[in-house]
Amino acid sequence: MSKQRGGRNGPTDRRSFLTAAGATAAAFGLAGCIAGGSGVGSGGSTETPVEDGMDTEGNGGDTTTTSSGTDLEDSMTIFHAGSLAPPFSEAEPMFEEEYGVDVTREAQGSVASTQKITQQGRSADVLGTSDFRLVRDRVLPEFGDWYAIFTTNSMSIQYREDSPGADEISAGNWWEILARDGITIGHSDPAVDPGGYRAVMTQQLGAEEFEGERLYDDATYRQLRENSVVPTGTETNLEAQLESGELDYVFYYQSISASSGLPYVDLQPEVDLSRATSAYAEHYAKAEVETGSGTFTGAPIAYGITAPSVAESPAAGAKWVEYFATDPGRSVLEELGLVPVDPIVVPAGSEDAVPENVMSVASAQETLGPLEL
Structure with missing residues (x-):
């Protein structure tokens, strides 16, 4: 032990870091905003750590209709931070069983994960980073239209x-x-x-x-x-x-x-x-x-997640984001030592670009406490 x-x-x-977004202004003491610069498989284990420059084939193809009537592609690819490997690994089999989607994940540093999309020309259906500013400053607007802050550390x-x-x-x-x-x-x-x-x-x-x-x-x-x-x-x-x-x-x-x-x-x-x-x-x-x-x-730690515009399985990517914005995903985050944002927060300026199922479980904000979105 x-x-x-x-x-x-x-x-x-650390739960004091993030409370319900509806009470954001009161909980975070908004005495001015600080914009931190960032410069910034199927069935079994499918986490694939790879080195920069390696390539994999994209996913796509058939779709699966969920119980809610949403058509999802039959496979998806996720690039994510190494610190997200425990919760994403834990959630993967449950997500696959519920939605019939084969998930392939690649865990690497968030900067390197972002560069796979922005510099190597690779496609992913979800990008999860331990610093949301990497998505805000390096993925948008060329490789994506929106992102959400969903957990902290x-x-x-x-x-x-x-x-x-x-x-x-x-x-x-x-x-x-x-x-x-x-x-x-x-x-x-x-x-x-x-x-x-x-x-x-x-x-x-x-x-x-x-x-x-x-x-x-x-x-x-x-x-x-x-x-x-x-x-x-x-x-x-x-x-x-x-x-x-x-x-x-x-x-x-x-x-x-x-x-x-x-x-x-x-x-x-x-x-x-x-x-x-x-x-x-x-x-x-x-x-x-x-x-x-x-x-x-330096800035308070806040994790970002998005379904990039280069996604080949965008509906599956959005469903993964929704999963971690609701009870099943939040429970996994909490069990593994992270503090989920409830509800997840998306920038108000990109609200129209957020998939409908994600927006239904998100709050649009200009800032999150002292963090400029």
Whole structure:
């Protein structure tokens, strides 16, 4: 059973991030909006991690009529963030059985997943990213017409029972442990995965003042960066590299840490990117990470999902989005440590482009708390 240290900000507490969209203004304290820049098979297991540049055949063909009378294509392809692999994997067989659609998924970093569509010319019926700004800024308008924000997360630190300093680490001293000589900290590649650039942001924010205090000084931040590495492989390999001893600690999403079976530390809200208030968003925006794929600015974590305009099975794609906007999908998200947006939120400016079945379970907004849509 996993051991949690200093759990200040678990899934229940993070529910304050997102409440019913009808009460958005009151819940989020809209004291001005901050626009974060982003620069940004069938039957069995069908998740297919692939490297950039690989290609697969598109799906299409026959349609299936659901009990509601909706005609769906018989197969669909989903590109998605690695941190969405657990809920999407859990939902896949239930979705396939209910709607008669064979689902093929490819899990990779959200930047890389987006680039499959925008740079490699590939088709997907659903794109799910851990940073909605990638869809807003890189997919629309050329490769899509709309998107929805459907869930959120926070940053945490995973480790092993025998990691150096494991018997000492807590929410109140994690930076002291991780800054020690000989410690190896891992995170995914910031150029291809928001989990990577958010790991760097978390470290940056600890050295920035919030309400007159900061967790540590600049020298500690520099040592954290000195101890940090981007290991080989994709974001989905971090846990295996931690377990093997290649890494001592890993910065990763709380949903992954909470369901991994490994011990973990929940971080302070001033560094974990979980709070969607104007004060926290302004603080998060102090963090900035330059990568080969763009410059990314800190903001509260919010996941985006869309059925791109290049979809070959658009009705199936829209049905998948609807699924995660209703009880079956929301239950899966909650069980696996994410906090669903209820109802999901779509930008008011693209409301007319949203499929009717998605719009029926969504709320159109200009902003979501401090996030500009």
